[in-house]
Amino acid sequence: MSLDLKVKIGLEVHCQLTSLKSKLFCGCSSNYRGKPPNTCVCPVCLGLPGAMPVVNRKAVEMALLIALALNCKIAKTTFFARKNYFYPDLPKNFQISQYDLEGGEPLASNGYVTFTVNKTRKTVRIRRIHLEEDPGKLVHPGGIGVSPYTLVDYNRSGIALVEIVTEPDFESPVEARSFLQKLRSILEHLGVFDGSLEGAMRCDANVSVEGGGRIEIKNISSFKDVERALSYEIIRQKDLIKKGVKFGMETRHWDETKRVTVTLRTKEEEQDYRYFVEPDLCPIVIGDELIEKLKKEMPELPDARKERFIREYGLPEYNAEVLVGERALADFFEECVKIYGKPKPIANWLMGDFLQCLHSLDVSVSQCKVKPEHLADMLMLIDKGDISIKIAKKVLWEMMKTGKTASVVVEEKGWRRITDEKFLLEVIGKVFQENSKAVKDALVDGKAIHYLVGKVMEITKGMADPELTNKLIREKLAELKND
């Protein structure tokens, strides 16, 4: 049914440098999340007359670190440009950005990223990387359709953003999603970015289906939505092509509630932005020493870490891949290995029930109440025989929800496996008394013993050690036979 038409996808990703303390061009705090509106603002990020921006050195270094990690060619000299347009999210009526076409000089260009998708390696080219400021946030109380006005909060205005643009090298939505996952992990390993913060990574995508025009989709804010928006758009375009409808270039908006793309009002075209060199900022000359210094500071990146996980901990490639897919998860794993020592069960628990719990509770690894030492504690309870694997799954859930340690959960819920022989013998004695027919059967037919074991389990609410119970019942039956 589906037309076998080639698909080309390119991404434009905006990542906030969330590890910075201050904004890109002023000293306002970059920790704006959850703050009352317009409390992290100053003359610079409000665009008040006469205010002068000054570049945050750390922001440039972080952007360069990203450029190196993405194998880019670094510019010798780079400068900022004004991108002019009128919209209330920009108090200055221009955004300080970098111009990437002829006459401009972005920070870095011509890189590549390799990632895994469906167990095969794929490389996409990075066209360029540049620095720019984040605009403010528009709020429409009651929804955009209802609100009679637009409210503006400039706390986000001036936050350092790195824009990363790929070549149109993706051939499917899942490739685009896998790339973003990899990019997130790289940025997190560089220590410049925390992907669990809302809106820290946003993305525009352009899609073209063989025989159609190039369509840009704006406003995609999560990995899942990238895949959804692209899939929707590809089906829509294939449908048009199948019907013989001609369509040209267009910008569409991803509506994450309705999960459709809708056509956007025609906005400015490239030449309408009237880019020109930002006269308030001096050019940045990037010397070889700085590059050498940054290369030396380059931390271990996901690919190297994955190899190390395979080598050092004997993990299967797939497990290593999943763990390093998110820095916080890989860190959690290594912390836990330090305490508990056995990498494989830790990896299995993390990739199985742990991630499942996080997913259902919709929390990130770093927000999660279970810490590495708590998981280690739980695994030790399994090893000691205090809890079964089945119970451990329930224990983990409780730990996730309440933040209590495994030992406390087991104690409070009475989930400790019963291995006390004296107590079990008492229970067995009672079961034998009340089920004399079953005992007679068991004396003749060995299989009938299961009924008795089941009764013991019933009384102990499943907590009796099954092996021990079995052994004790057999011994008691043997005694009866001998009598």
Add this chain to the structure above:
Amino acid sequence: MGEKEKHISRSQVEHLAWLARLELTEEEKELYTQQLNEILEYFNRLSEIDTSNVPPTYHVIGKVNVFREDEVQPSLKTEEALKNAPRKRNGFFEAPKIL
């Protein structure tokens, strides 16, 4: 350089006015079309000079690498920030709804 003569049309002036969110009268459109063409004429003359061996001037003061360190400085108080706003609401700037 033998380039074709550049010329600004009246509709381009109207487009520029829209980009700058300026409402122009018919007389102003006429006047600005003429004035912009005079400016353009001047640039056309500048273009006659061969600058292919001259590096571009990004900045007139010749300084490079002016940075600030990543340190947080006090922000304005919200009342100060909103002081000159013609319309405000609950700590926000209020703007006409943009669709």
